[in-house]
Amino acid sequence: MSTWKFTRGRYERLREFTNFGACIACLEEVHDAEPDVRERVCPQCGAAKVYGLEELLLMGHITIEEPPALELSLPLALVVSDFLANWYTIERRHHDGRHWDEQVAPHALALRYSGRISDADVEGSALEMRRIASAIRERSTACFRRCAVDATGDPVEFWSPRNSSERGRVPLADAMALAQEIEEKLGNG
């Protein structure tokens, strides 16, 4: 019976930044309902069936999709930019190449791409990529504007300090393989 499916991150953003609510009769969404609103009159269909976010969750109309468990293996690839000189992206080696828009707030769409290891591109120059590789080798950290790694633990985390709100987590073995690929393609830092 669930009508709305949100990721945990999107649900938290809706709760924090909006007054999302919805009519369970006609599915009209409203943006001025406190989380505990019940049985308010719907501006669309007139039924007293508008509920706030937390009520919708309690009633089972919202399902929160938990992020998938950490994958046992998540091979990465260093991808050379097609249109920028000296620019590289760290991506999943295996993905289906999809691009899509995801609504992250009532009036905000985010472009998603199935190759991403974070919720934004992890990208940078050759020098930055070599530093990323070194940090993985040394089990340390490196941080630049659009690419960063924390290899002090396992899994290793990758993100874009400027654009990511969630970090990608990759088993150490796959991060080590990426470091080797970076060094083979770009040389040692």
Ligand SMILES: [Zn+2]
């Ligand atoms: Zn309605």
